[in-house]
Amino acid sequence: MMSKTEFSILACLILFCNCSNPLIEEEKPDSKTYPVQFSVQLSKEVLPYVTTKGYPTGIIPEPQTKADEITEPAPGTLESICTKIEYVVYKADNTTVPFRKQHYSSTGSQDFGIIYDQLPMGSYKICLLAHSSVTDSLNNNILTFQETTDTFYKQITLEVGSGEEIIQDINIERIVGKLEFFATDSVHSGLKQFEIKLSGYPDKLNILTGIATASSDTKAFTHLFSPEDIGKINQSHSLLTFIPETGKPMSAKIKSTNHAGQLLRDYHIASVTPESNKMVRYSGKLYESRLSNDTFTLYPVSTNWGGTIDKPLGD
Incomplete structure (x- = not known):
């Protein structure tokens, strides 16, 4: 016959075993x-x-x-x-x-x-x-x-x-648009290069949102003319760009220079806003020396390459 002390020890052992081996195990996270x-x-x-x-x-x-x-x-x-x-x-x-x-x-x-x-x-x-x-x-x-x-x-x-x-x-x-600068004058022998400089050009993209942000640097695109280019008409200079954040348009400076580095013609476009899946075409004289009555025309071209809207810009 067990003494009270032995009975107490046995009861403690039974209680300890029950606590150490629960009938319901903790659920493991599903790793499948x-x-x-x-x-x-x-x-x-x-x-x-x-x-x-x-x-x-x-x-x-x-x-x-x-x-x-x-x-x-x-x-x-x-x-x-x-x-x-x-x-x-x-x-x-x-x-x-x-x-x-x-x-x-x-x-x-x-x-x-x-x-x-x-x-x-x-x-x-x-x-x-x-x-x-x-x-x-x-x-x-x-x-x-x-x-x-x-x-x-x-x-x-x-x-x-x-x-x-x-x-x-x-x-x-x-999620990109196309900018195009279209020359209505021909390439002449005194022309050396045509340059586009864009401020606020977006070259970074947030992969989570699809929103582009602008670089702090000016983006330059330069074309050097070759002897084979002389006499060509309807020359165009184009580039693709992400769409700037709302309210943060790009600005553009374009110019052509001769072989002596002298300026032939330049334009400053204060606000350039491309649109996704559309082409914005700027058309005008790009290479000849400037005349006071020259104009520069903007052609926003639709997704389906339909009709255009002419908007002259100040010279």
Whole structure:
């Protein structure tokens, strides 16, 4: 027969064992991942900008359509315009640091535009950027571009649950505009170069919001004329740009100089505001010595390259 002391010790042991081995264990977080697949494509209405390398020459052609003979990939397809895709994933409750980021290149890729991933259950913001630019690394959600090429963007919210595989088409939209300076006078033998300087040129993009911010430096674009250029008419000088933040337009200074470095003609445009998927064309004499009655005309060209609105600027 147990003494009171032995009975007390046995009761304590039973109580200790019950506390150390609970019948219900603590639930562990779900670490399982679920497959997601995105098919990235351009919006149906997108037409490629006229392809240019540096500063184009000759009469500006109309954009290509399906009726044209095309040796390159068909217009409106991702691979016909872009060579790179930035894929960045944020958790919905933490948009400071990317949960995942991946860079895709069209070089040697048989399924460029198809993105495969595995994500745990949760809410996410998916950011997709297609372009052909050289970029610096992603820093504080900001991408800096050494040059601006035709660029398309989309951000979506995605809920990943425990259901079936997620397969989703994503239409990305153009987020750049085109600026063009079109000469109504011809290239003459005394002309050496044409220069465009832009202040407030946006060369940084927030991958989370798709909003561009301006560089503190002036962006310069220079074209040196060759002997083959002499006599050419309808010369144009163009560039692509992200859209500045609302209320922060760019300003432009353009000028042409002769071989002695003397100024032939210059313009200062106080407010330059490009629009996504549109071309703004400035047209006038760019190379001849200035006359007092010269005018400079602005042509905002619509997405579908339709009619124009002429707006003379002060000389």
